[in-house]
Amino acid sequence: MTKDDFWGYSLKTKIFFGTGSLKKIGEILKSENVKRITIVCGKSIEKTDIIRKLIKNIKKTKTKYVIFNKVEPNPKVTICVEASKIAREFNSEYILGIGGGSALDTAKASAATCTNNVDLEDIIKNNIPLKNEALPIIAIPTTSGTASEINKFSVLTSSAGKKIVLRDEKIIPKFAIIDPMLTVSCPKRTTAAAGLDTISHAIESYWSKKANPLTKLFCIESMKISNKWLEKAYKDGGNIKAREEMSKASLYAGLGFSNTGTTDVHKLSYTLTEKFGLEHGFACAIFLPEYVKFNEKGNNKTLKEIAQAFGERNAKELAKRLMQIMRNVNAPTSLREIGAKEKDVEFIVNEGYSENKRNNPRNITKKQLREIIRKIM
């Protein structure tokens, strides 16, 4: 039996998608009979129309709320603990995360510590599953990229400054409201980085060893949409159609990688975010063109299918198209551009190389990885 003969797929989140769907929050709170909720967000979003609209809709219900607005990019575990304390003191029954990936990841981790008396760093390090379900989560993304609103991952920063990932089915949001209108005010650089994160999710999930026919279906469609719309959304943030399409691309890629995980490209990306503060999506995309060429060997058919989704014929052409997209959205295409020096090659190799649980379609040695990184310098 091949892996394609027997596979499973899981989705725990009820998704509301569409322009104007933010108002669905009232319906959710009423149907779930939520009396008290903690809203987790960043400072910059708190003063925007998005939060005003959200609060207006919550006020139409009987739900009482408190706002925790201390989320920052690359959220630290300590911030999650703080959010969790506020939520517990308020006797929250639900956590609502609104914002980019950092806000949603903070909401998810804090929901976990509301119901589990654990040290997050400790359970992540030792791969200990959560005992209890997290507080139920409503996730409302304001960027199109992370798909954190439907998955089991919460990417955090440890006290030592390392990227660590809480992976647990118990933190999957119960509801996701994906309203493309919320992404219209997303700055250009964030639009670019989030869009490239979407492309990385779709490609990595598609070639992942855990891919199945359903995840592939979502990912191929995601790639086609990003190929057509990311540059347009970047050029004109007010292009609602482009925003809607990129929200869709992000969700579809999420429906893929939520079930397959990502591969080497994501693992490597963390080294660049840790050391150079590079945005997650840019940190992933920078490895993609070379990985596309590397992974072709032994996976000809898969790479051809991915290339075709981008309107190309093979891995070489696909790599060129990816570079073109990256240039068109002003993303860095070399490690020097982000300030890396020759000595950093070894850092990236050592920190980014994963010995076990490899999900990449082609096995790679440290020597081969070093060669790839040199090419990206």
Ligand SMILES: [Fe+2]
């Ligand atoms: Fe990602």
